[in-house]
Amino acid sequence: MKLNPDYSVFDGNMFVQLRALLADVAVPEDKPMLDLSIGEPQLPVSSILTDGIQTYNKGWQFYPKANGTRRFRATIGDYIARRWPEAAGLVDVDRAIAPVTGTREPLFMLGNLVQGTKPDPVALVTNPFYHAWRAGGLASGSEIIFMNSDVAHNFLPDLDAISAEIYARTTIMYLCSPTNPHGYVMDLDYLKKALGLARRYDFLLVLDECYADIWRGSPPTGLLEAAAALLLDSGVDDPLHNMVILNSLSKRSGAAGIRAGFMAGDRSVIGLYLKLIGNGGSLVPTPLLEIASDLYADEAHVAKIRAHYDHSFALAEQHLGITAPAGGFFLWLSVGDDIEFVKRLMTEQAVKAIPGSYMGVETAAGNPGRGYVRLALVHEHAVIDQALARIATLYQAK
Secondary structure, X not given: OOOOHHHHHHHHOHHHHHHHHHOOOOOOOOOOOEEOOOOOOOOOOOHHHHHHHHHXXXXXXXXXXXXXXXXXXXXXXXXXXXXXXXXXXXXXXXXXXXXXXXXXXXXHHHHHHOOOOOOOOEEEEEEOOOHHHHHHHHHOOOEEEEEEOOHHHXXXXXXHHOOHHHHHHEEEEEEEOOOOOOOOOOOHHHHHHHHHHHHHHOOEEEEXXXXXXXXXXXXXXXXXXXXXXOHHHHOOOOOOOOEEEEEEHHHHOOOHHHOOEEEEEXXXXXXXXXXXXXXXXXXXXXXXXXXXXXXXXXXXXXXXXXXXXXXXXXXXHHHHOOOOOXXXXXXXXXXXXXXXXXXXXXXXXXXEOEEHHHHOOOEOOEOOOOOEEEEEOOOOHHHHHHHHHHHHHHHOOO
């Protein structure tokens, strides 16, 4: 039986490669293994979630609605107004917001919405990449062109390096801010440029903002603020045309298991997405949307999570002498030979990390992940402190 050969790329994703790399590595018997390779929050979840499971215990027998509940959408509208005041009132809560089962599935499914919209199509995907962005590029039926994010451009794709001919063929572009894995933040000018390009060349700009509430110092600028800044120049009925943002509770509330979040943006995109998932996608159960509403309405538990990550990066500064990134909970550490460093780290210190080159692909300009490792600082501080102390023994000697 023949199956889609395009999906063979998933056979070599970063975790598959990591398992193969470490398959024959012997971990020191005197050290417990510490895993910093997966960006999965490890802290106990807020009581808002656990109490909500008891409170919202009705409605399980009913099919959920694709567009969720009015309460959920209104809560997201209030969250947007608090988080990005400049965009308050910009998002139509009934037509421009959709609940999502985390960000992975919608990132993939958005590619389907632009399939067949241009001849000789291109999907622009940030490199290094979260695997769902590449999956969305594949779903769009486009040639994927990877946009390198390297230190020369503050770990952001160089939008000026892409030709007008490529932009004209582009159907979808995937960006992320704060970036995964670097933790860098796109400023307002960068976001305005990206959105302006999407509108000039008529493609869908997808901004993955799942780390939007995990920051140090000041809240990162968001794409909705860029849309608000460009509103006077828009000249169309929908102030969010050609764009969507995605957000979930996985990082914001450390609640990856609830599989709930939202997408907001272009009304025509939201409408078609709701049709697609209504016919063949996953819907967030109504009781979970009630819990999600409570979590999005509360900022106190998020502030505690941020404070925890702030201290984690303070430990990283202490052990490694690095400067903490502006957002996210990953440390993108320059190490030289990233594959050799990860092998030695496991062999000598029983700490698991991801080689940066496994998160990217080779391009004409090289693999922008080469020479770095990604460390997920998601554990309790005692674990982070011990892991960083072990890493420092190799990092200082590199």
